[in-house]
Amino acid sequence: MKYINKFAGMALGMAALSVAAAAPASAKVEGDTIVLGSAISLTGKYSTNGVHAQNGYELAVKRINEMGGVKVGGKSYKLKVVYYDDESTPARGAQLAERLIKQDGVKYMLGPYSSGMTKAIAPVSEKYRIPMVEAEGASRSLFTQGYKYLFAVLSTSEQYLASSIGLAAEIAEKNGKKPSEVKVALAFENDPFSQDVRAGVLDDAKKYNMKIVIDDKLPRDLSDMSTTLTKVRAVKPDLLVVSGHSKGAATAARQLKDMQIDVPMVAITHCEAADIIGKYGAESTEGILCPTQWAETLSYEDNYFGTAAEFDALFKKTYPTYNTVPYQAAQASAAVLVWKDAFERANTFDPDKVRDAIAATDMQTFYGGIKFAAEGNNIAKPMVLRQIQDGGYNVVAPSKWASSEVRWPRKPPMN
Amino acid sequence: MSISRRTLGLYGGIAIASLVAPFVFDTYISQLTVLWVMVLFAITWDAMGGQMGYNSLGNIFFFGAGMYISAVVQIGLHYDVAQYTAAYGAIKVDFTQAQYHVGLVLGTIVAALGSVVLAVVLSWVVFGLRGPYFAIGTLGIALAAGELVGAWEYVGAGSGISLPVFPGEPEVGERFFYFAFFIAAVLSFFFFRWLYGTRFGLAINAIRDDEEKAEAMGIRTMRYKTITWALSAFFLGICGSLFGNYNIFIEPLEVAFATVVFGIPMVVMALLGGKGTLWGPVIGAILYHVIKEATWKYFLGWQWVALGLLIVVTVVFFQQGIMGWAQDKWPELFGIEVEEDSAEGDREAA
Numbered sequence: 103m104k105y106i107n108k109f110a111g112m113a114l115g116m117a118a119l120s121v122a123a124a125a126p127a128s129a130k131v132e133g134d135t136i137v138l139g140s141a142i143s144l145t146g147k148y149s150t151n152g153v154h155a156q157n158g159y160e161l162a163v164k165r166i167n168e169m170g171g172v173k174v175g176g177k178s179y180k181l182k183v184v185y186y187d188d189e190s191t192p193a194r195g196a197q198l199a200e201r202l203i204k205q206d207g208v209k210y211m212l213g214p215y216s217s218g219m220t221k222a223i224a225p226v227s228e229k230y231r232i233p234m235v236e237a238e239g240a241s242r243s244l245f246t247q248g249y250k251y252l253f254a255v256l257s258t259s260e261q262y263l264a265s266s267i268g269l270a271a272e273i274a275e276k277n278g279k280k281p282s283e284v285k286v287a288l289a290f291e292n293d294p295f296s297q298d299v300r301a302g303v304l305d306d307a308k309k310y311n312m313k314i315v316i317d318d319k320l321p322r323d324l325s326d327m328s329t330t331l332t333k334v335r336a337v338k339p340d341l342l343v344v345s346g347h348s349k350g351a352a353t354a355a356r357q358l359k360d361m362q363i364d365v366p367m368v369a370i371t372h373c374e375a376a377d378i379i380g381k382y383g384a385e386s387t388e389g390i391l392c393p394t395q396w397a398e399t400l401s402y403e404d405n406y407f408g409t410a411a412e413f414d415a416l417f418k419k420t421y422p423t424y425n426t427v428p429y430q431a432a433q434a435s436a437a438v439l440v441w442k443d444a445f446e447r448a449n450t451f452d453p454d455k456v457r458d459a460i461a462a463t464d465m466q467t468f469y470g471g472i473k474f475a476a477e478g479n480n481i482a483k484p485m486v487l488r489q490i491q492d493g494g495y496n497v498v499a500p501s502k503w504a505s506s507e508v509r510w511p512r513k514p515p516m517n
Numbered sequence: 518m519s520i521s522r523r524t525l526g527l528y529g530g531i532a533i534a535s536l537v538a539p540f541v542f543d544t545y546i547s548q549l550t551v552l553w554v555m556v557l558f559a560i561t562w563d564a565m566g567g568q569m570g571y572n573s574l575g576n577i578f579f580f581g582a583g584m585y586i587s588a589v590v591q592i593g594l595h596y597d598v599a600q601y602t603a604a605y606g607a608i609k610v611d612f613t614q615a616q617y618h619v620g621l622v623l624g625t626i627v628a629a630l631g632s633v634v635l636a637v638v639l640s641w642v643v644f645g646l647r648g649p650y651f652a653i654g655t656l657g658i659a660l661a662a663g664e665l666v667g668a669w670e671y672v673g674a675g676s677g678i679s680l681p682v683f684p685g686e687p688e689v690g691e692r693f694f695y696f697a698f699f700i701a702a703v704l705s706f707f708f709f710r711w712l713y714g715t716r717f718g719l720a721i722n723a724i725r726d727d728e729e730k731a732e733a734m735g736i737r738t739m740r741y742k743t744i745t746w747a748l749s750a751f752f753l754g755i756c757g758s759l760f761g762n763y764n765i766f767i768e769p770l771e772v773a774f775a776t777v778v779f780g781i782p783m784v785v786m787a788l789l790g791g792k793g794t795l796w797g798p799v800i801g802a803i804l805y806h807v808i809k810e811a812t813w814k815y816f817l818g819w820q821w822v823a824l825g826l827l828i829v830v831t832v833v834f835f836q837q838g839i840m841g842w843a844q845d846k847w848p849e850l851f852g853i854e855v856e857e858d859s860a861e862g863d864r865e866a867a
Contacts, residue, residue: 144817144818145820145821147841165556167843168636185817186813186817187813187815187817187818187820189778190771191771191772191775191778192677192764192766192767192768192772193769193771193772193775193778193779194765194778196763196765196766197548197551197764200691201547201548202545202548203547204544204545204547205544205545213613218677218766218768218771220766221677221679221766222766222772223763225679225682226765228682229682229687230687235833241676243676245680274738291666291675292674292675292770293669293675293676293768293770294675294676295812296673296675297676298676301839319667319668319675322664322667322770446771475549
């Protein structure tokens with residue numbers, strides 16, 4: 103027994119030592135560098151978008167540093183972001199947020215990717231009174247908790263598909279049908295974001311009294327939705343709505359093509375992030391409606407990136423693998439701009455004062471207007487709806503921003 | 518198993534280190550807290566996989582069940598659960614100190630008992646299976662539970678539940694959960710240490726070594742298997758309830774019934790340390806956790822490769838785990854080759 107005990111004691115001691123040897127807590131501002139922290143999904147089911155967001159953060163950090171950094175108290179500071187991989191699981195998110203705050207001494211946070219991760223991390227940053235500007239958590243439930251330190255630059259999730267439902271009603275009326283005759287098929291991932299989008303769609307459909315003919319959950323790994331599509335083939339809905347982040351979008355686009363599903367109107371979230379045109383070709387994705395937080399064709403502008411189109415060009419130049427710049431990256435960059443703006447207005451590093459400066463944000467960026475409601479969500483920027491037309495994304499709604507007429511019915515190639 | 522002075526000294530040392538650690542290494546308290554979660558995982562898994570030879574891949578089911586049972590109890594005491602968990606427009610809640618603590622204690626008790634009931638019920642199904650079929654069958658239960666809870670609107674379905682936040686200063690909350698997990702882990706360790714020294718321990722070892730013979734000798738194998746699973750479930754239910762409150766946000770697929778994040782590592786930790794030994798799972802859990810935390814910090818981008826490598830190395834070179842390997846390498850350290858002391862050696866090996 104005693105030898106085993108000795109051995110166990112040794113192992114425990116070693117473990118304690120290796121924990122103790124890790125770097126001690128550093129300051130929120132190291133020399134001339136302001137340290138922001140973010141737990142982001144670099145692996146797991148959200149990794150595609152996690153990397154988009156990280157690229158967005160990095161591009162904005164680079165740009166701000168090149169332009170002279172952040173001026174606080176008459177001195178110039180560079181920005182830097184510390185990252186952890188949250189594995190796309192909320193079970194890790196909270197721990198990593200604690201780690202950023204307690205071990206890395208981070209006093210200013212950038213958000214993770216997805217509503218679920220944000221829901222896991224927000225209570226932690228709130229607990230420590232650390233302001234967090236997030237760009238990727240859209241669920242409405244984030245903004246009903248009374249959080250004081252959470253700010254989101256993006257529009258909330260019920261707005262994603264509202265215009266698709268409106269459009270379906272409009273088209274039905276144009277064709278002499280009543281909106282209440284419109285049959286809607288839904289397929290959503292079972293995660294906080296997609297389910298909140300679904301709740302929004304159900305509300306909107308109810309307004310028009312539309313019939314929900316299919317209401318499916320995408321499977322956990324999001325790699326197959328053929329059962330839903332088989333039902334779609336049988337009940338012939340007028341509108342098919344799919345939301346499951348990038349993986350769900352890719353699966354939907356692939357199987358719509360493979361199974362030759364012919365629905366006059368299809369709306370999918372995260373088309374750009376999944377690069378469905380690049381993956382499955384312009385022909386098979388023709389006519390798909392894609393809600394987006396931001397489009398490079400919109401007439402937004404700021405002093406850091408210039409116009410939306412110029413941001414688009416700079417992003418593609420910096421990361422040549424992108425065909426289309428996903429809005430997830432653009433809004434991540436916008437979140438970093440909010441930080442810079444707030445630091446300079448606060449003119450101090452005191453987290454509470456910086457928090458108040460963020461709350462008072464009212465700025466125009468390449469990504470759109472940013473002004474926070476008391477609940478923390480951005481109320482100065484609309485969602486737009488784009489349609490894939492001849493291999494490009496064209497804005498079709500709302501009419502203020504529309505550059506093209508919506509094409510209906512959708513006519514994918516049939517073999 | 519008499520407790521020698523040295524043993525007492527060791528336990529005392531560990532106890533003092535554990536009590537002091539959250540204050541000395543204050544900034545590392547979240548890792549230390551999760552360390553005890555990992556220790557609990559490994560100890561409870563080893564009771565099944567190591568001592569009884571039933572390699573369950575579905576023990577995470579009880580962790581998730583405990584988490585949800587407790588959440589429903591805690592919320593249900595003061596609010597309408599369905600309204601609380603509605604996907605959007607969630608109601609703003611405010612738990613007082615008393616409401617929070619009463620809810621947590623009550624929730625944890627119900628979670629532990631509920632997990633035991635679930636284990637007993639499920640044992641009728643799964644213990645008809647042996648070997649790999651048992652492993653896959655239990656995995657199926659964990660996966661199915663995740664899907665079922667994920668489709669259940671009453672508990673928020675895939676949107677999960679945001680549990681009440683610990684009232685009071687964050688530092689106090691952190692220490693509270695550290696000690697809660699510490700106490701749970703220590704209780705389970707000493708409980709199983711005691712159990713393995715009794716006739717019950719010998720019986721489940723007999724089941725591991727040869728179930729038919731054990732049965733032929735008059736051991737009521739089904740009863741022993743059910744009780745072992747229920748004990749495992751009891752501690753996992755407590756662990757799940759506490760973890761849900763520690764993590765604040767819970768959801769079915771990635772937190773509660775998290776097969777990849779927690780379910781599989783349970784097995785890895787026990788194998789790494791040496792399954793079927795008292796200290797093996799503890800050492801395995803500590804090593805696994807330290808390696809994981811370190812690679813996540815210093816090898817970002819390669820962390821899964823490092824972890825995969827660790828599993829491969831364990832399986833290829835240390836099939837008996839660290840404790841088993843050490844026993845083979847230095848048997849005299851474990852009193853195994855010493856003839857006059859063989860009785861004690863046997864017990865240790867068990």
